[in-house]
Amino acid sequence: MKFDDDDELGAPTGDVPVVSARDPRVTVTGADVASFVVDEAPVLDPATLLPHWTDAPTGQVPIVVAREAADAVDPWGAIPAPAWREGEADWVAHEEQFDASLLAIEKVDDDLRPWEFSSDTDVADEEILDESPRPEPTRALRTRRPHREDLLSGRAARKGSSRSVSIATFTGVVLGLVVLVIFYLGAAPTAVLITVALALAAGEAFAGFRSVGAHPATILGLVAIVTLNVAVYEKGVVAVGVVTALLMMFSFVWYLNAEKMIDVVDGLGATVFVFAWVGVLGSFGVEMVSPHNFAHQHGLAYLMGAVWLTVANDSGALFIGRWLGKRPLNARLSPNKTVEGTLGGTVLTLIVGAVVLPMIHPWTTTHALECAVAMSVVVPMGDLFESMFKRTLGVKDLGHLLPGHGGMLDRVDGLLFALPTMYFLTHLLSLN
Numbered sequence: 001m002k003f004d005d006d007d008e009l010g011a012p013t014g015d016v017p018v019v020s021a022r023d024p025r026v027t028v029t030g031a032d033v034a035s036f037v038v039d040e041a042p043v044l045d046p047a048t049l050l051p052h053w054t055d056a057p058t059g060q061v062p063i064v065v066a067r068e069a070a071d072a073v074d075p076w077g078a079i080p081a082p083a084w085r086e087g088e089a090d091w092v093a094h095e096e097q098f099d100a101s102l103l104a105i106e107k108v109d110d111d112l113r114p115w116e117f118s119s120d121t122d123v124a125d126e127e128i129l130d131e132s133p134r135p136e137p138t139r140a141l142r143t144r145r146p147h148r149e150d151l152l153s154g155r156a157a158r159k160g161s162s163r164s165v166s167i168a169t170f171t172g173v174v175l176g177l178v179v180l181v182i183f184y185l186g187a188a189p190t191a192v193l194i195t196v197a198l199a200l201a202a203g204e205a206f207a208g209f210r211s212v213g214a215h216p217a218t219i220l221g222l223v224a225i226v227t228l229n230v231a232v233y234e235k236g237v238v239a240v241g242v243v244t245a246l247l248m249m250f251s252f253v254w255y256l257n258a259e260k261m262i263d264v265v266d267g268l269g270a271t272v273f274v275f276a277w278v279g280v281l282g283s284f285g286v287e288m289v290s291p292h293n294f295a296h297q298h299g300l301a302y303l304m305g306a307v308w309l310t311v312a313n314d315s316g317a318l319f320i321g322r323w324l325g326k327r328p329l330n331a332r333l334s335p336n337k338t339v340e341g342t343l344g345g346t347v348l349t350l351i352v353g354a355v356v357l358p359m360i361h362p363w364t365t366t367h368a369l370e371c372a373v374a375m376s377v378v379v380p381m382g383d384l385f386e387s388m389f390k391r392t393l394g395v396k397d398l399g400h401l402l403p404g405h406g407g408m409l410d411r412v413d414g415l416l417f418a419l420p421t422m423y424f425l426t427h428l429l430s431l432n
Contacts, residue, residue, distance in 0.1 A: 168404030201409035204398040216270035225279035306422040309375040312352040320344025334387035382417030
């Protein structure tokens with residue numbers, strides 16, 4: 001921008017000159033005036049003039065896009081100049097020249113705006129000074145727990161009621177008598193007993209998940225477990241795949257019709273986890289008592305053997321561990337389980353396998369000892385698995401249904417690993 005040549009230049013006076021936008025002395029170097037010629041005299045075109053800055057706004061917003069240089073010889077031609085979009089052709093012609101991905105930013109936390117950063121150490125001064133309660137976030141989808149290096153930190157803080165050995169023993173004896181009576185009644189009542197026990201155990205596991213903020217489909221999961229046991233009793237293990245597929249499809253419908261948006265990964269993961277852990281593993285007990293799999297109801301005898309060996313392992317670990325236990329088996333997961341208790345449970349399991357099981361037809365001493373060795377390995381694994389589950393949730397007991405034992409899941413945790421092991425051993429050892 002420059003002034004006309006006839007402007008006088010003198011010493012600076014300190015006054016700031018005021019230049020009007022309509023002053024004819026002001027020109028823009030290198031710009032062409034939009035005009036047309038009338039009687040050999042240029043006349044400004046009112047349609048192409050921009051409104052004066054003091055005029056009222058028109059509401060029109062100019063759009064500037066990149067346009068190729070007209071003169072390829074020009075050394076500045078490599079730099080695209082701004083141009084006005086004048087019509088529909090400009091929008092189409094330059095559609096592929098503008099890459100909208102250039103405006104994209106890296107994915108950030110869903111709760112943060114693009115100009116905010118996630119930091120555990122940087123806290124705004126206003127947030128430190130303002131101790132007023134913050135409103136709950138309206139986005140219910142962000143319910144997943146944040147990632148931590150130590151997943152078990154801050155958990156296992158809840159205390160359970162102190163257990164009495166005498167009460168636990170009395171409860172165990174009564175429970176054992178009830179189980180023996182139901183076994184004596186036949187396969188169908190035993191299948192009903194297993195189904196009820198698994199439903200109660202699964203309900204406790206679902207309640208544990210809900211206590212930490214997950215949203216499992218509890219009703220759908222319980223229905224799936226009961227349906228699985230009925231189907232396995234009638235059709236065998238082939239029903240596991242069918243019921244699992246139905247559970248996945250109905251879970252989609254379940255969460256699709258939820259009242260609010262929740263974390264489907266947490267909810268569906270908890271549902272399928274409990275179904276697989278309690279339902280699928282426990283269904284092998286129903287598979288053994290099903291009359292379609294074992295002749296002469298021998299499956300009842302093998303299931304009875306699995307129960308006896310599991311009870312022997314748990315009882316030996318409990319009493320020997322309380323008496324001689326000093327070295328924890330896994331202090332991180334269960335400090336009360338000791339190496340001495342595990343060895344005591346193994347010895348008692350082998351004794352029951354060698355003495356008690358051969359008294360039950362068609363068990364033999366050899367097969368009973370082979371199964372006892374396998375049970376000595378998998379039953380403690382089932383106990384530790386539930387301990388890991390409870391420690392992660394931060395609970396001592398998942399229920400209080402059985403005095404001295406906790407909940408139903410606390411009682412059948414080792415049996416959940418023992419049932420599929422016994423089922424496959426019967427086929428491996430040709431016991432069926």
